[in-house]
Amino acid sequence: MATTELAVTISDAEWRVMRIVWTLGQADSRTIIDLLEQQHDWKAPTIKTLIGRLVKKGALGTTKNGRQFIYTPLIKEQAAMDGALLNELDQMCAMHRGTSLVHVMEQTELSKADVQNLIDCLAKKLPTAPEMVDCDCLPDGCEGSCES
Amino acid sequence: MATTELAVTISDAEWRVMRIVWTLGQADSRTIIDLLEQQHDWKAPTIKTLIGRLVKKGALGTTKNGRQFIYTPLIKEQAAMDGALLNELDQMCAMHRGTSLVHVMEQTELSKADVQNLIDCLAKKLPTAPEMVDCDCLPDGCEGSCES
DNA sequence: CAATTAAGATTACATTTGTAAACGAAGGGA
DNA sequence: TCCCTTCGTTTACAAATGTAATCTTAATTG
Known part of the structure; x- marks a missing residue:
């Protein structure tokens, strides 16, 4: 070990x-x-x-x-x-992570190779990606609309 | 203002x-x-x-x-x-941000919509993406190989 | 009305972090 | 050999953070 x-x-x-x-x-x-x-x-x-x-x-x-x-x-x-x-x-709230990553991407300078790697990585994820990721801010699970 | x-x-x-x-x-x-x-x-x-x-x-x-x-x-x-x-x-070092984002993507659960948004965002960036992003860890600029 | 409860405010205290001065030992030069 | 520079170590100190007890006051309840 x-x-x-x-x-x-x-x-x-x-x-x-x-x-x-x-x-x-x-x-x-x-x-x-x-x-x-x-x-x-x-x-x-x-x-x-x-x-x-x-x-x-x-x-x-x-x-x-x-x-x-x-x-x-x-x-x-x-x-x-x-x-x-x-x-x-x-x-952070699991439900909002994706959006945040989009914003981060937009504001980060990336090389062509990086962009390509990210696209490949995402393309691979797409098929198995869940329809939605639930909010995990409350003890049980968030059914609310998570206004913010 | x-x-x-x-x-x-x-x-x-x-x-x-x-x-x-x-x-x-x-x-x-x-x-x-x-x-x-x-x-x-x-x-x-x-x-x-x-x-x-x-x-x-x-x-x-x-x-x-x-x-x-x-x-x-x-x-x-x-x-x-x-x-x-x-x-x-x-x-963090500008040169390594892209790779880190790939790793973060891999380990983050994203919804189909998130993945699609990310792909779209990246596709838009690809044409104007620089060939490479330089390391900005040293005062002048890093020409070293940045072993790590 | 008196005793209890609950809400917010005040005080407490150790650890981490940012920022740095002071100190002690080891070399280098006069 | 004796001082000065340097390096690493020790000490310093305020602000932020994690974690919580205590106190004050107003409301609840018997």
Whole structure:
């Protein structure tokens, strides 16, 4: 049985740090601090705190390199992204998720390949898609019209 | 110039309360408390606190009904959902958003109509979709391979 | 009318998060 | 060898959040 790795929760600010490390593959604190100081008005100690918290949370791993550390991602970027989005979606009314996804699509820039993948994925779902998805906001089930 | 209504932020626990009110259209505290006590192990005072915070945040409005209040949503459910998802997506690497949306689609139950709407929306995007969306994790732009 | 109940308001308290200063040890240069 | 730079660690502190007890007041009931 593999270690049940319960999804690490990454806060908004921490997310910025992770993106740097994910993109570079690995990085020492100097690099992370330099890059983030350019993108935000964060002071170096702020970024150090974020790095420290990510290490404690198990999102970043460390390798000693002389006096310093080299940080590497311990969680996958795509998995973190998928998890965060699904998490958010899961706490919303099941009946309205589809509409929300349409709105999100409309406002998100996607590459041709992404659009094609999405179309393929949806085409595959179409045959087995239910006629409707019920609201799950009330204990029993929502028969109301869900005005909003 | 209309009042720039800066998106109200709703926390996870508060989200549960909003869903009840959105679904019912309006509700008094007794109703909200009864329903939520069934879904969670929350005590009545906990729910009262959440309701109070939502009123203060401007997410719920009140109408006096005798000694009690009737709560109504001041923000639209669909708008709140769209905003929360876009917010989450916006803080992620632009290059990987498409893939994440594919994964989200795969794991979300959608009605036939939703699937069709999504397909239509995507079909419309396809012609103008860029060949690729660049990573925006680094200050300048990410030319790296973005291993993750 | 007195005692109980219920509704909303006030207070409480630990944890997480954003944001950062201060500190201690290890190297590098004068 | 002695100071200064750096890195990582410790401490700080306010706001947001999860979770709830207590209090005040007005209404319900016997």
